Amino acid sequence: MIVKVAKKAGFCFGVKRAMQMAFDEVKKSDDIYSLGPLIHNKQAVERFEKDGLLTVDSIDEIKDNKKVIIRSHGVSKNIYDLANSKNLKIIDTTCPFVTKIHEIVRKFKEQNYEIIVLGDKNHPEVVGINGWADNECIIIKNLEEAKNLSIDNSKKYCVVSQTTINIDTYEKIKEILQSKISNIVFNNTVCSATKERQDASKELSNEVDVVVVVGGKHSSNTQKLAQICSENVKTFCIETKDELDKEELKKYKVVGVTAGASTPDWIIEEVISFLESI
Ligand code: SF4
Structure with a gap:
């Protein structure tokens, strides 16, 4: 099986930056909270939680004077006000x-x-x-x-x-x-990372027999890549390599791999290695 990877796939600038900031803070802090799942990727979130990051849905669940990570998606102004009223230290990873x-x-x-x-x-x-x-x-x-x-x-x-x-x-x-x-x-505020990934996925889908899109089920940009590819070619959308059906994939000669902006490299690499082994 020949495996082709999209020219642009995986972490975008904003997510990479947010992950690095969160990683640095989680390493040095005990009580540190993320307001909502850090990114739309279950496997990456689980890694952070193993290292002590606590995910909460509401700022009310965080005790005063603790640290809170604001995700790359950003939050409304009243969340900053609430955090300040509880004297929380804000690690703001909102994408610029x-x-x-x-x-x-x-x-x-x-x-x-x-x-x-x-x-x-x-x-x-x-x-x-x-x-x-x-x-x-x-x-x-x-x-x-x-x-x-x-x-x-x-x-x-x-x-x-x-x-x-x-x-x-x-x-x-x-x-x-x-x-x-x-x-x-x-104001066209569509991010160029999104467009680059969408264009690269479209291009890839014209060159292969099947596409595997890797990314979180709740990641909107991943689901959009899947939608774009499926307009041209058979497309599978998966979170990890474990969801791949080896027998089904054997029907195809050239497989394309693309990934949403919140998919870590290690998950993409596992998928590529698995496909190359077929
Ligand atoms: S996709 Fe979102 S997080 Fe990534 S660079 Fe663009 S705006 Fe920032």
């Missing part, structure tokens, strides 16, 4: 690209713009962004919702996007909103 969105949203909200976020309202990054505009953002996730959006053209609108949305979706929604709204400012 996400921080930039918080700043845009805050600035335009202050100028009385209606904020539109293109993304998934349940994704932690979007929940965080919404919190920088008093939780009053209009959140739309697809073309249908953009078409059906009711607009008040006496108001000003500002658009940002979740960093991991598909760039084609962003462009199509932009076109729809432009045709409906007279006073609108667009």
